[in-house]
Amino acid sequence: MSTIKPTPAPTLRRLPKYLEYLHEAKRKGIASISCTTIANDLKLDSVQIRKDIGITGIVGKPKTGYNVDELIHSIEKHLNWDDMSSAILVGAGNLGKAFLGYENFKKYGLNIVVAFDKDRNKIDGNIFNVPILHIDKMVDLTYRMKIHIGIITAPADEAQEIAELMILSGIRAIWNFAPRHLDVPDNIYVENAELSSDISHIKRRLKEITDKEKKYSESN
Amino acid sequence: MSTIKPTPAPTLRRLPKYLEYLHEAKRKGIASISCTTIANDLKLDSVQIRKDIGITGIVGKPKTGYNVDELIHSIEKHLNWDDMSSAILVGAGNLGKAFLGYENFKKYGLNIVVAFDKDRNKIDGNIFNVPILHIDKMVDLTYRMKIHIGIITAPADEAQEIAELMILSGIRAIWNFAPRHLDVPDNIYVENAELSSDISHIKRRLKEITDKEKKYSESN
DNA sequence: TAGATTGTTAATCGATTAACAATC
DNA sequence: TAGATTGTTAATCGATTAACAATC
Secondary structure (H helix, E strand, O other): OOOOOOHHHHHHHHHHHHHHHHHHHHHHHOOOEEEHHHHHHHHHOOOHHHHHHHHHOOOOOOEEEEEEEHHHHHHHHHHHOOOOOOEEEEEEOHHHHHHHHHEEEEHOOOEEEEEOOOHHHHHEEEEEEEEEEHHHHHHHHHHOOOOOEEEEEOOOOHHHHHHHOOOOOOOOOEOOOOOOOOOOOOOOEEEEEEEHHHHHHHHHHHHHHHHHHHHHHOOO | OOOOOOOHHHHHHHHHHHHHHHHEEEEEEEEOHHHHHHHHHHOHHHHHHHHHHOOOOOEEEOOOOOEEHHHHHHHHHOOOOOOOOOEEOOOOOOHHHHHHOOHHHHOOOOEEEEEEOOOHHHHOEEEEEEEEEEHHHHHOOOOOHOOEEEEEEEEEHHHHHHHHHHHHHOOEEEEEEEOOOOOOOOOOOOEOOHHHHHHHHHHHHHHHHHHHHHHHHHHH
């Protein structure tokens, strides 16, 4: 049997992009597709796409390309989107509540089944059919439900404490939207949402563009 | 004068992480800090940190390290966080509305000044002091306000159309939360939020971990 | 068959890591 | 002074890109 080789992070970032494109192609009734076509439409390199999707294990037909259905299935299976994972969410503020109603997560195989907050004013009733409970109930309930994914949408100051409670609850992967570094053991996987990185990219690139234009106009 | 060398993307992703850490250190009253200390706390490599912050132009003192205030200032200046950029947001659904109340964006120098939606039911009044207007008013208003950043939190099907309107409005950088590839000219910078990539990472890594454990327990 | 496309192997590129001199 | 830390230059690593044989 082959050893479990981790999929490179850049590949993991690109695969969902292909998937979205492929679903769209399928909707248009396209039955098979080549990397060249995908590359043209997404403005990427066809060799890179071939290598990325090759990692998921699919084999294409020379001249024809790949069967769209098979390709979708192969990628979704590799990303584990086909089996739905339950998750808990902690911090029922604006962002947290928005996520409870964000339908796309289910497409990616992520189902938020319960949310928690420490503020008792926020804990009565359901939002988008997801119950909001007091944080006191988290550890016991999460552990009993065998949930392994936790989402933190609480303020930065509470993030570390929540992470520690999550680990007690049996959580093994944390999706952290709080702008705070989480100190966790090696066997816990943390994915930081880093909205600040996105903004940094935007602001820096914009600066680079305008600086360049300024320089150019000065030299004229 | 030096040529404008683009900051590497990985560096741009890490810089905000250092900033958050440094603000925290400052709050604790720490006046100067070394890369070794930062590296230990964030579990990163000290040489990498030194190189990253070196790109922002700061010079440290051997033996002492960097002055925390200066370091914060140097990074924030490089990321352009110190001058506030105005942005528009299109799509006042759950996610969009949550962003209007998300205070952190302002810390990163991003200020959403007005939101638009095509649904007339959503457009009366303000949310978190941000006016929500009908999309018909976008092009003219955005152009006159000289706003260069646009955020798309609309459904995927509307994303391309919105992007094109944004370009007409003078928008030069788009932060796209819709799961759809945007087809735009080369001079427009698109940053895709890719929540799906984050989820892919989490689900894939979780699978890799459990597969490994399974393999290990089988071999016993 | 000819040509488009796949999959693989090799070359290039860029980022990370290591080594080391400079300096406070 | 000695030692910790910076900044730079070189070596390594991994991902991207190029080249090419295999094949439908």
